[in-house]
Amino acid sequence: MQNIDKIISPKWVLSSKNDCLLEDHSIAIEGNIIKEVRPSREILNKYSTNSHLILKNHIIVPGLVNNNISTPYIFSKKYLKNKTITNRDDLKNKMYLSLSAKVIICKMIKNGITTFTDTSTYPDIVLKAAIESGIRANIGLPIMSYKTNWANKEQEYFKKSISFFDEYRDNPSTKLYLNLNSINMLSRKGFEKVSKIISELDVPVRMYLHEDLNKLNIFKKKYKHRPIRFLEEMGLLSSTFTAINPFHVIQSDINLMKKYKVHVVHSPTSNIINHNMKCNTEYFLKNKIKVSLGTGECAINNSLDLFTEMRLVWLLSKLNKDKNNHLDKKELLGLIMHNGANALGLNFNMGKIKANYSADIISIKVDDIDVNSLSLYNSIENELISDNIENVWISGKQILKNKKLLTMNENMLYDEFTGLINSKV
DSSP states (O other): OEEOSEEEEEEEEEOTTSSSEEETEEEEEETTEEEEEEEHHHHHHHEEOSOEEEEEEEEEEEOEEEEEEEOSOOOOHHHHHHOOOSHHHHHHHHHHHHHHHHHHHHHHHHTTEEEEEEOSSOHHHHHHHHHHHTOEEEEEEEOOSSOOSSOSSHHHHHHHHHHHHHHHTTOTTEEEEEEEEETTSSOHHHHHHHHHHHHHHOOOEEEEOSOOHHHHHHHHHHHSSOHHHHHHHHTOOSTTEEEESOOSOOHHHHHHHHHTTOEEEEOHHHHHHTTOOOOOHHHHHHTTOOEEEOOEETTTOOOOOHHHHHHHHHHHHTTSSOGGGSOOHHHHHHHHTHHHHHHTTOTTTSSSOOTTSBOOEEEEEOSOTTOOHHHHHHTHHHHOOGGGEEEEEETTEEEEETTEESSSOHHHHHHHHHHHHHSOO
């Protein structure tokens, strides 16, 4: 009998094809990798372990991917009102951002998110918080033409972001990408430089695209092209390019996105709050364009519940009178699992519960003990509830146990954050 690091035996395991629930199966884990998924009796006859966890009435699913979040933003009106511009406050503001990033990461882990993509302009702060927590992070390196906390001008953005990339590119728990923010926030020379960088360094690119109709029309008037056509001309479109919230698209845009296997990210709740219902997720999926979900700006949508985002997309698809355009279970689950991993270039080892994949998994308690596998799968969009997430593993390491964080002291963190907000300047 072969000894192995751990065995997890839940009531149900979501199949690697996301098309059914496997009942009474176990997951054998060696190091950070899923070694095998087989019926529990076979696993226990084949392997021995000092760590065998039995989870009655639990579903095991892959860790969730939040593919769009601006992390260090928990705005306190009281804090902002008291803020003055002094050197002392600059230090205090960095503490605030660091603590807020950690608070958000804690919430993400408790919501079953094992990987997130940060779109803020604080890559240094987010990276440190992510490493401390053990969560996987895809961190944006800002490239823009206007002043932010990260840089003042385009040239400084490139210099600082490439230096950051060189320093952290080999970190195993993080991936880095060029965060261009928006099509209108970079010069033509800037786009040419981005094209040169991605050809030399093979670094992914993400940007908000076609989100604002007025900005789209201004761009068309300036460059005589629709933005996606312009990006093709610049050599930026590829399977490592991700378009965030592409609302105003036409068939020629879709054709180019299909041609270059561009990925799409939607943030349903944030979009609705911003009165924008044009993110037709099923339209992209039916055109063979992979879509993943994110929770968006924390200042707009402070919920970090990807199951709720998934259900919202499902309900919106039901508004279509053509039932062929309604999303099925496999498509729904892909939005928050393997599609997000695929967009990050991690499709070969994340987002599925399968042999040789990373052991990024979560367990969810099912309250209805009389439910069977078929009925549970048929209503899975309603049965997956973030409040019922009890355990989280990332790379085989348990990060959340019985709803308690193991890598961060949540109570101390909240006390520090509350104290900073309530302190006088």
